[in-house]
Amino acid sequence: FGKMVVIFGASNIFWMVFAASQAFKIETSPESRTLAQIGDSISLTCSTIGCESPTFSWRTQIDSPLNGKVRNEGTKSTLTMDPVSFENEHSYLCTATCGSEKLEKEIQVEIYSFPKDPEIHFSGPLEVGKQVTVRCFIPDVYPFDRLEMDLLKGDYLMKNQDFLEDTDKKSLETKSLEETFTPVKEDTGKTLVCRAKLHIDKTDSAPKERETIEELQVYISPKNTVISVHPSTRLQEGDSVTMTCSSEGLPTPEIFWNKKLDKENLQLLSGNETLTLIAMRVEDSGTYVCEGVNTIGRSRKEVELIVEVAPKETTVLVSPSSILEEGSSVNMTCFSDGFPTPMILWSRQLSNGDLQQLSENTTLTLISTTVEDSGIYVCEGINQAGISRKEVELIIQVAPKDIQLTVFPSESVKEGDTVIISCTCGNVPETWIILKKKAETGDTVLKSIDGAYTIRKVQLEDAGVYECESKNEVGSQLRSLTLDVKGRDNDKDYFSPELLVLYCASSLIIPAIGMIIYFARKANMKGSYSLVEAQKSKV
Ligand SMILES: *[C@@H]1O[C@H](CO)[C@@H](O)[C@H](O)[C@H]1NC(C)=O
Ligand SMILES: *[C@@H]1O[C@H](CO)[C@@H](O)[C@H](O)[C@H]1NC(C)=O
Ligand SMILES: *[C@@H]1O[C@H](CO)[C@@H](O)[C@H](O)[C@H]1NC(C)=O
Numbered sequence: 153f154g155k156m157v158v159i160f161g162a163s164n165i166f167w168m169v170f171a172a173s174q175a176f177k178i179e180t181s182p183e184s185r186t187l188a189q190i191g192d193s194i195s196l197t198c199s200t201i202g203c204e205s206p207t208f209s210w211r212t213q214i215d216s217p218l219n220g221k222v223r224n225e226g227t228k229s230t231l232t233m234d235p236v237s238f239e240n241e242h243s244y245l246c247t248a249t250c251g252s253e254k255l256e257k258e259i260q261v262e263i264y265s266f267p268k269d270p271e272i273h274f275s276g277p278l279e280v281g282k283q284v285t286v287r288c289f290i291p292d293v294y295p296f297d298r299l300e301m302d303l304l305k306g307d308y309l310m311k312n313q314d315f316l317e318d319t320d321k322k323s324l325e326t327k328s329l330e331e332t333f334t335p336v337k338e339d340t341g342k343t344l345v346c347r348a349k350l351h352i353d354k355t356d357s358a359p360k361e362r363e364t365i366e367e368l369q370v371y372i373s374p375k376n377t378v379i380s381v382h383p384s385t386r387l388q389e390g391d392s393v394t395m396t397c398s399s400e401g402l403p404t405p406e407i408f409w410n411k412k413l414d415k416e417n418l419q420l421l422s423g424n425e426t427l428t429l430i431a432m433r434v435e436d437s438g439t440y441v442c443e444g445v446n447t448i449g450r451s452r453k454e455v456e457l458i459v460e461v462a463p464k465e466t467t468v469l470v471s472p473s474s475i476l477e478e479g480s481s482v483n484m485t486c487f488s489d490g491f492p493t494p495m496i497l498w499s500r501q502l503s504n505g506d507l508q509q510l511s512e513n514t515t516l517t518l519i520s521t522t523v524e525d526s527g528i529y530v531c532e533g534i535n536q537a538g539i540s541r542k543e544v545e546l547i548i549q550v551a552p553k554d555i556q557l558t559v560f561p562s563e564s565v566k567e568g569d570t571v572i573i574s575c576t577c578g579n580v581p582e583t584w585i586i587l588k589k590k591a592e593t594g595d596t597v598l599k600s601i602d603g604a605y606t607i608r609k610v611q612l613e614d615a616g617v618y619e620c621e622s623k624n625e626v627g628s629q630l631r632s633l634t635l636d637v638k639g640r641d642n643d644k645d646y647f648s649p650e651l652l653v654l655y656c657a658s659s660l661i662i663p664a665i666g667m668i669i670y671f672a673r674k675a676n677m678k679g680s681y682s683l684v685e686a687q688k689s690k691v
Contacts, residue, residue, distance in 0.1 A: 176202035178248045178255035187352060190265040190294065190324070193234035196220075196244055198257065200227045203250030212242040213258075236263055238294075238322045262352065265294035265324050270301070270346040270364045277448045278335040278370045280402070288346035289328030290362070298352055300359070301329040304345040305368075337402070340370040372402035373449030379442050387459045388537060392430040399444020399451055406446065412439040412454070432459045434491040462538030463490035468531050470544055476521055477626045478550040485515045488533020488540055495535065501528040501543070521548045551627030554578030555585075557620040559633055565610055567640035574604035575620035575631070583624045590617040590632070612637050 181197040188194040200206040208229035210222055219240050220233040229248075233240045241263045247256045268291050275285040286303065293299055296315050303311045311331045329346070347363040377399040387393055399405040409427040410418035418441060421427060429436060437459045443452045466488040476482055488494040498516040499507035507530055510516060518525055526548045532541045560572040577583050587605055588595040598605045598618075607614055615637040622629045 174202045176200065176206075176250045176253045176255065178246065178257045180246055180257045180259050182259060184258065185260040185262065187262050187264060188233070188236040188240065189267070190237060190263055191235045191267065193232065194236055194261070195233075196231040196246070196259050196261070198229045198231070198246030198248060200248045200250065200255070203227065203248070203253070206248045206250045209247045209249075211245050211247070213245060214242070216242065218244075233261075236261075238263065241322075263294070264298075264350060264352045264360070265292050266290075266348075266350045266352075266360050266362065267292055269362045270348050272344060272346050272364055272366050278339070278368060279448055280335055280337050280370055280372045283332055283334050285330060285332045286344065287328055287330045288364070289326055290348040291326040292324040293327055293348075293350065294322070294324050295352070296325045296327050298350055298359075299327055300349045300351065301327070302345070302347040302349075303329055303331055304343075304347070305333070305339070306342045335368070335370045337370060337372070339368045340402075342368045344368055370402065371446070371448045372400070374399045374401035374405035374444035374446055374451035376400045377405075377442060377444045377451040377453040379453050379455045381455060381457075385455060385457050386536060387432055387457065389433055389459055389461055391432050391459070392428065393432065393457065394426060394428045395440065395442075395455065396426045397442035397444070397453065398425065399442075401444060401446045401449070401451070403446050405444030405451070408443045408445060410441045410443065412441055429457075432457075434459050434461055437491065458492060460535060460537035461489075461491040463488040463494035463533030463535055463540035465489045466494075466531060466533045466540040466542040468529075468542050468544045470546075474544060475547045475549060475625065478522055478548050479520050481517065481519045482521060482546065483515050483517050484529060484531070484544060484546075486531035486533070486542065487514075488531075490533060490535050490537065490540070492535050494533035494540070497532045497534055499530045499532070501530055518546075521546075523548050523550055549624055549626045552577055552583045552622035552624060552629040555620060555622040555629050555631050557618070557631035557633050559618075559635060563633060564636040564638070566638045567612060568609050571607040571610045571614070571635065572604055573598075573600075573607070573618050573633075573635070574602075575600070575622070576603055577622045583622050586621045586623065588619045588621070589614075590619055595619075610635075610637050612639060 177200060179199050179201070186194060186196070198208055198210070206227055208224050210218055210229070210231050212218065217239070218231065219237065220231045223230045223232070229246065231244060240261050242261055244259045244261060245256055246259070247254060270288050270290045273287045278284055288301065288303055290299070290301065297317050297319065299315045301313050302309060310333065311329055313329050315327050344366045345363055347361065349359040349361050351359040377397065379395055379397050382394045395409070397407050397409065399407060406423065407425045408420060409422040409424070410420050413419050427440070437457055439454050439456050441452055441454050443450055466486065469485045471483045471485070484498070486496050486498065488496065496512060496514050497509065498511045498513070499509050502508055516529065526546055528543050528545050530541055530543050532539050555575060555577050557573070557575050560574070561569070565571050573587065575585055575587050577585050585603055587598045587600045587603070589598060615635050617632055617634050619630060619632040
């Protein structure tokens with residue numbers, strides 16, 4: 153038993169020695185200070201040694217609520233804050249009591265918020281030569297007076313900023329940094345770095361850091377759009393044309409060919425640089441538009457194609473008629489088809505064949521015409537592709553006037569004389585002359601040559617009234633004379649009057665072609681006219 157006592161005593165001594173070396177102590181984890189991010193969860197642990205069943209209590213220094221849950225477990229007490237909020241920014245005091253002994257330890261909880269990487273925003277696309285503002289912002293920061301932000305392009309520090317604001321406000325804030333710069337082509341491929349540093353721990357040299365890197369893509373809006381046309385912008389129907397378009401830009405612009413339908417609407421023809429149009433027609437004339445397009449812009453260039461058609465089917469409308477009475481007016485209107493619309497040119501053909509220009513108006517108006525206006529008028533439809541002409545003959549007629557009827561040698565002759573009766577029609581063209589001998593039984597039309605009728609060996613029966621009628625479409629004039637034949641003892645000559653209608657001698661001034669047409673027309677009208685005879689009478 154004594155042994156046991158010894159043993160007991162020894163163990164008691166041991167215990168006492170142990171107890172003496174293991175004096176009542178308090179420990180915390182973390183030791184004195186901790187950093188917690190808002191929204192996270194942290195636990196503060198308070199534990200003791202040298203006491204079998206300590207009691208714990210937690211409080212904040214200013215006796216505000218703990219905002220955490222306490223769990224005691226033997227010699228350990230845990231204060232858990234989940235989630236960490238602004239209300240946890242305190243010094244927490246853990247008090248452990250063991251019998252009459254009381255120990256305290258403080259843990260400083262510092263909080264921060266720095267949950268996301270910075271975001272980079274540009275005010276627009278990065279276009280070479282155009283100012284752009286880059287804004288880098290970092291959301292939900294606390295405490296923002298400890299924030300520092302850097303903006304770097306490649307290795308170059310564009311901007312550095314602190315946010316040293318004196319504020320007691322406890323809130324999460326979004327802070328940003330802004331810088332304006334003008335991109336250059338060489339910026340493509342460089343990196344833009346936005347770096348945010350939160351210097352939470354004054355003692356700690358390494359701040360919390362977050363960064364975002366963006367590779368720069370620089371653009372050039374399409375420009376210098378150029379069109380080349382082969383063979384020409386002026387084409388004939390049936391031709392082909394090839395048009396090539398180029399445009400500079402970054403990224404390389406896509407090329408689109410369109411045809412302008414009206415002021416606003418375009419018809420897409422091709423997405424190729426080269427546009428070939430074959431077998432062109434007049435309708436293909438118009439404005440073709442090439443557009444260089446890339447992500448940030450477009451540049452357009454236009455070209456005008458003209459498919460020409462040589463003037464054709466030139467026609468002339470004469471109102472009221474191409475045969476006119478002197479003094480009347482005439483409108484000659486000319487039409488010509490073609491593309492581009494032909495220009496009209498009116499001319500008059502001179503006797504040597506040359507043309508004398510008169511007017512570029514569609515309608516050529518002659519007011520109060522005179523005989524001198526008679527002639528050939530030429531209308532020409534003219535455009536770049538050619539000329540088409542049409543001629544019209546204008547005939548101005550006057551009523552016969554100044555006709556003269558004479559007899560040679562005199563109005564009183566002797567039987568057997570040679571008598572010449574002649575009729576001249578003044579200077580009026582297109583006039584018919586009819587020489588007649590009047591008689592009770594009916595008039596006899598006489599065969600005259602150039603208006604002259606010759607009676608060889610005049611007879612008594614030849615005496616009487618002779619009449620000359622000068623006549624055209626506009627009017628007629630009559631002259632008459634009386635031939636007196638005195639008897640003589642002579643044989644009678646054979647006389648057989650033949651019928652002939654004479655065409656006025658003065659009409660010789662009218663060009664032969666016109667005359668043939670005219671005679672032909674007359675022949676048709678009168679039905680029994682001999683052109684051959686008429687021609688003979690001229691020669
Ligand atoms: C035009 O582009 C189309 C595709 O868009 C292609 O198939 C065709 O070969 C191109 N034509 C020419 C002449 O380049
Ligand atoms: C010619 O045209 C004009 C204008 O159209 C018109 O007033 C005039 O009566 C015409 N003259 C003739 C002879 O047709
Ligand atoms: C052409 O017509 C216009 C009016 O229609 C007139 O004023 C002008 O004198 C004309 N020109 C000629 C050369 O006839």
